[in-house]
Amino acid sequence: MNDDLTKTVKGAPARPAAESLRRLRAATAKASAGGGAARVEAQKARGKFSARERIHYLLDEGSFQELDLLVSTRAVEFGLKDKDIPGDGVITGFGQINGREVCVYAQDFTVIGGSLGRAHADKICKVMDLALQNRVPVIGLLDSGGARIQEGVDSLDGYAEIFARNVQASGVIPQISVILGPCAGGAVYSPALTDYVFMVEGISNMFVTGPDVVKAATGEEVSAEQLGGCDAHASKSGVCHFVAKSEPDCFRQVRELLGYLPQSRFEKPPRVANPDPLRRQVPLLEKMCELDPRRPYRIHHIIWQIADEHKFFEVQSAYAKNIVTGFCRMGGEVVGVVANNPAHLAGALDINASDKAARFIRFLNAFNIPVLTLVDVPGYWPGVQQEHGGIIRHGAKILHAYAEATVPKITVILRKAYGGAYIAMSSKHMRADFNFALPCAEIAVMGPAGAVEILYAREIAACKTDEEKLALKAKLSAEYAAKFASPYQTASTGSLDEVVEPSQLRYKIARALRFLKDKRAPGTHENRGNIPL
């Protein structure tokens, strides 16, 4: 064996020193330059980062390992043969976030509009496969004109390969989509199949058919921003889970979200040291019991009080505000919170709230995250629009999600828990593990006013004057409230495990979570897809 590496093999043509290195460096530099200086400038002029900058800001410094930099399209039609398409318009690889591995891809709009050709799709599929096989999250940074028109069905098939992988990975590894430019046509369905969609104000758009098609088809005139910008998807359609003011803010939020999630369904979420005493008093909850039962309040104030260090990371904060979903820690362990919010629609359950809560609960169950349910719910939101919109079908999703969930489930009734909504919000017989209530909780088939109208209809009708009616109703309501609008009938049947002193609530929840940490219920190890609901 020739161990002198500077000598050439006898008879082989000599190559100029370092030629191969020069070739690699030239190819790397060309492929890394994206669509060239002018297009990169245009990207910047729109207030957007380049695809490479995005990866740099998202990942831990210096952790990115690129794959397939030198891949190029095999398509030749419509002049593609002569076009330079560095990396086929997408950067792919793996790196770390807070020291934990992730797979990532970033579409490069400066290269034929980030359009998705077959090689581009194959690169994305490769990192998705790596993520799934190695059980790490996958993050897509999307900025694309959609299917590469010149590649025809090959490009559509590329999308199909991505969608199929999104479904295969659903509930197995966390999948995150960050929309950082246009995302149009069928391309929107990959983000929709992933667990969380982020958008950035002023630069992100998502729609199946753009403003021009909408105008041609329906006559409606609408801008891209109105049709598919952040506001449309964060507050109206519910497609978007997180809105950021800028790209750096967006990447910070992605990193924060990942801090609450396990790497895959085969792990538990990361535990952190908890400096916040478990027995910390929660004075605000004492006040809760002095509150007029009809008075609205923002449930966030209660969550902040209970959570470790008052931190709550809200999911879908602008959508269906009558229910609040998000992550916090209790005693250092991650918990998913589902809470009625009396500040909006009195905290009642409607169609959108049902979908929002059900999908979140299913996500928590897929990824071994306990559910803390905070209840203050007067019932389902009434109305023809709700009934015809399918509140029966949508409301059933919450029941299904809670009953199938095998992760630890703790429920606290803070104030109202009436009728079907009491059952739906993780009641004992829907298989919650621990059910607590504050002393001011009101648990009944319906509220006092509605109940006396039905129970005493004849007596009320027999009253001669309106004053007489009002007085009778007030008396009967007070009697009903004394009997049913309290936690004690429910506690007497065991449907509540404990009526808790408000000041002790944080400790009770954290202690119950600790007890449940190794809970094993039938079905615990099953695969659970996170189907979009």
Ligand code: HXC
């Ligand atoms: C090929 C594309 C492209 C595409 C953009 N480009 N989209 N090339 N296929 N889908 C190219 C442009 O020709 C241009 O090339 C460069 O990218 C930048 O695009 P511009 O139009 O100059 O940029 P801008 O004005 O910012 O407009 C961006 C845009 C627009 C709104 C995204 O490009 C657009 O409407 N594109 C088409 C969108 C679309 O209809 N896509 C197909 C959707 S259907 P040059 O060389 O001039 O710089 C679909 C089906 C998926 O995606 C189905 C999955 C199941």
